[in-house]
Amino acid sequence: MKPMSKIVRTVAASIGWFVFVFGIYVIVHGHLTPGGGFQGGAVMATGVALLIVAYGGWGAERCVGKERLPVFESAGLLTFIILAFGGACLGITFFFNFLANKGGLFGDKLPLGINPGIFNSAGVIPLMNMGVGMEVLAGISLILFAMFYGTKRVREGRCLVDNEEKEEDV
Amino acid sequence: MSWTEHAPILIIAAPLLVSFAIPLLEKIDYRVRNAAAVLSLAFSVWMVLIVLHKIWGSGPVVYVFGAKSAFLPLPSGFKFPVRIMLEIDNMSAFMALSGSIAAMVGVIYSWAFVREEEGGLGKYYSLFLLMAVGMLGMELTGDAFNFFVFLEIASIASFGLIAYRREDPASIEASFKYMIVSTIGAIFVLVAIGFLYGRYDALNMAYIAKHMRIGIVERIAFVLLMVSLAMKAGAVPMHMWVSDAYGRAPAAVTATLVSVSQASLYGLFRVMFSMFGVTMNNHFGGWMLIIFGLLSMFIGVTMAIVQKDIKRLMAYHAISQTGYMLLGVGVGLAVLDNPVALRSYGLAAMTGGIFHIMNHAMYKGLLFLTAGAIFYRLRTFNLNEMGGLARKMKYTTIYFIIGAAAIAGLPPFNGFASKLMIYESVYKFNPLLSVVAMVVSILTLASFVKVFHSAFLGPEISKTRDVREVPKSMVIGMGIMAVICILFGLFPGMVVKYLAGPAAVSLANQTGYISSVIGGGM
C-alpha cells in the first residue's frame, strides 16, 4: 500500500500519539478503572493500524520498529509468567500476589469500600497488566504486519517455494 | 515442604516458559532452541512421574493457584472454591503421562524431520510446545472454564502446525476444515459452561458435580458438552476432520495430535463420569458412547481399507481405535449404577478402554512416525508409488512391523492386551458388541498387511533406488515408542496394576473426585 496524502499523514501522526498515550493510561490504571492490559494493548494496536493505513507498510515499520516486535512480545509474556512464578519461588503458590499489602512497590493498603483509588496498590497486578499490554501490543501489531505483508507476498508469489499446482486425481 | 510441592504446575509451566522464550533462544543457536524444547518436555515427564508417585501415596493432588496454601481448595470459612485449581487423580496423571511422552518423542523426531530450509522453525517449536501445554492443561485442570481455555490453546496451536507445509494446498485445506469444526465445538463447550455457571454460579467441576440437580438446563448442557467433545475426539459421524488433519500434518505433529484428541476424549469421560455421573441418566450416556464407539470402529476401518494415501489410511485407523476406547469406557458407564456388574466386568472394560488410550498413543504415534520417515525419503504419501523399502530402511521396517502388529492386536504386543480386556469384558455385557470389535480387529490387520506389502515388500522400483535410512534423531524417536510398545505388551500386569486400573477406579469414583476438593461432608 502506498502512503496516503499529506493531510492524512499529518493527522495520523498527531492523533497517533494520543492513541498511544491513551493506551498506556488504560494499561497502567487497569487496577483502578475499567481497562487493563488487553484493552490497553488493543487500543495501542489500533494506533499501529492507523499508522499502517496512513504511511503504508514501510513507513509504519520504520515508526514502530518491526524487528523488535517479537522480542517485545516474548519479553511481555516472560514478565507475566515470571511474576506468576514469583509466588512459587517464595514457596507459596503459583500466581500468588506476593507484593500486595506489603508496602513498597505497588504495596499500599486500600481503604475498604468506595474510595477514589490509590495508584500504588494491588501488588503484582499492575506489573502483570504492563506485561500483558506489551504482549498484546506487539502481538496484534505483528498480526497486522504479517497480514499486510503476507497478502502482498502471496499475491507476488514469494511465499511459496513450489508454485506448480499438482492436480492429483482422487 | 520441598519444591516437589509445585510439581503439578511445573508440568504445564515448564514447556510454556520455554515456548515463550524460544523467540529469544532462537537468536543464540538452533541447537539451544531444540535442546530446550526437548528438555522442557522431558522435565514434564519427570514431573508427571513425581505427581503420580504422590497420588499413589496419598490420593488425588489438588493445586490451588494464588492461594495462601496450594492444598486448601476452599477459602477459610466458605464452602465453595473461588480459585482455579489443578485436580490430578490417577486418570489425569495417566493421560498426562501418555501425552507428555508422545509430545517429547514428537520433538525429538522433529529435530531432523523438519528441515531448516523449510523456514519458520522457531515458530514450529513454539507451537509444538504450546500444543503440548494445551493438552496437558486440559488433562490436569479441575476448572471448567480453564478446560475451555486449554482446549483452545491446543486447537489453535494445532491449526498452525497442520498448515506448516503450506506449499501443499491440501494441508491448508485440512487446517481450515479442522478449524471451522473445532471452533464451533469449542463455542458449544463455552455455551454449556455458561449454562452451568448460570445455574450454580461456579466453574469448578467438583463443586458443580456436588450440587448437580438434573433439570432441562443441565440436560442441554450435558448434550452440548458430550457431542462437542466427542467430535473433538473424532467419533463417527463427526470424524471427517480427523482424516484430513491427521493425513496432512507433518508426521511429528500428527503423532502428538493423536494425544491431543485423546485429551478431548479425557474431557468427555471426565464430564460424563465426574461431573454428571450417576445423577444423570447414565444408561443413556453409556449407550451413546457405545453407539459412537461401534460406528467409529466399523466405519473407520472400512474407510481405511480402500485408502491409498498412507497417512490418511492411518488416520482412519485412529478413528477406528478411538471406537475401542469409547466402547470399553461406555460399557463401564452403562453399568455405573449397578455395583455387582461394575465389579464383575464394568471396571475391567473401563480398564481395557483406558489402557487402550495409552497403547493407542504409542503405537499410532509410532506408525505415523514411520509414515513420516517414508515421506522424508520419498516425498510422497501415495502407496502406489512405493515398494521395496524393507531393504533400504531396516529400522523403519522393524518399527513399522512392531506398530502394525500392536494395532492389529497380535499377541505379544500391547494392543492385544487391551483389546483382549475389551473383548472379554464387553462379551459379558453384550456378546454382539464383542463380535463387532473382533471383526474390526481382523480388518485392521488386513489393511496393515496391505500397507506392509505395498510399501516395504516387493521389488525395488525406480523411485526407491537411492533411498537411505532416516537420520538418527528420527530413529531414536521411533525407537522410544517401539520400546514402550514392547514393554507394555510384555508386562501388561504392571501397567494395569499401577496405571490403568487405578485410573479406571478413580474415574468411576465420583464421590472421591468431589471430596478431594469440597471435603468429605456431602
Added chain:
Amino acid sequence: MFYDIHYVTIVFLIALGIYAVMFQHNLIKIAIGIDILESGANLLLIVLGYRNGGVAPIFTMAPQGKSMVLPTPQALTLTAIVIGLATTALMLSLIVMLYRHYGTLDTREIRRLRG
C-alpha cells in the same frame, strides 16, 4: 418458564451463526458466521451475570448504595473475546492462503480431501 428478549437474542445469534456456517458457501461468510456465534456465546455469559440495578464492579468512585453486577462473567468474556480474536486472525490468514492455492472462495470447489 419465562422468556426475556435477552435470551431470545442470544439463541437467535447462535442459530444465525450456525445457519451461516451450514448454508453459506463463501469462506468469508463462514468466518463471519463463526464470529456471530462467538458473539452469541459472549452475550450469554454477560447476560447471565447481570443483576437488576447493578453497577460495574469497580470501587473507584462508585455510586453509593447500589449493588454490583457479577464480576466473573465479565472476566470470562474478556478471555473469550481474546480467544475469538485469535481464531479470527488465523482463520482469515488461512482463507488468504486457500484463495492463493485454489483461486476461489467457494467451499464446493475446495474439496481436494475427500473419500
Added chain:
Amino acid sequence: MKLGVKIAIVLLLFSFLLMGLGFMHKYGVPLKSDMDDYFINHAQKETATNNVVTSIVFDYRGFDTLGEASVLFTAVLGVVMIFREAGKK
C-alpha cells in the same frame, strides 16, 4: 429434501437452546451468587485492587489469563508462520 433437513436442524437447535435458557433464572435476578459476592466483598482486602474484574482476571483466575495470553501468542505464531517468506529462516 436435503435443504429441508438442514432447515429443520437449525430450527430444532434454536428451539432446544431456547428451551434451555427458558429454564434459566430470570434476567437480572441470579439464582445464586456465592462466588461473585465473595469476589466483590474480598477483592479489596485480599488483592488491594479497586477493580474487581481486574482482580479476578489477574489474581483469582490468573491462570486463565496466562492461557489467554498464550492463545494470542499462538495465533501470532500461526499467522506469522503461514505468511513466512519462502527460503528464509
Added chain:
Amino acid sequence: MWTYIFTGSGFWNPIWWLASFVIVAIFVYSFFGSEVKAKYSPDKVKPFLSGWDEVNKDAMQVKASNIYWGFTKAMSGYYRFLDRCHTGIINDYVVWFMAVMVITFIAFITA
C-alpha cells in the same frame, strides 16, 4: 504378577504365550526344519515367464489400489454410500455435527 492381567472373564499372560510359542517353534523346527537345503544356483532365481520378456520392476509390484479389489467390489454399494457421506465440503461437516447434536437432544429430552 508383572504380566498377568484379568480380562473380565479370563486372563492373559504374555510370558506364558511366548514360552509356548518358543516351545512350539522348536518342535516345528526339529520336525520339519531338517530338510535337505537346495543348492543355490543363478538359474534357479531367474523368473520363468513362459518365454515372455521380463517385465519392468515397477510394473511387477501389485499396486495398493488393486489389493483387496474383490472386497471393495463386493462391498461397492456400501462404499458408494460412504463416498456420498464424505463429500469434503466444510458445510457438510458442520451439518453432520449439528445433526448428531439435534438427534442426541431429541433422544435425551424424551428419554
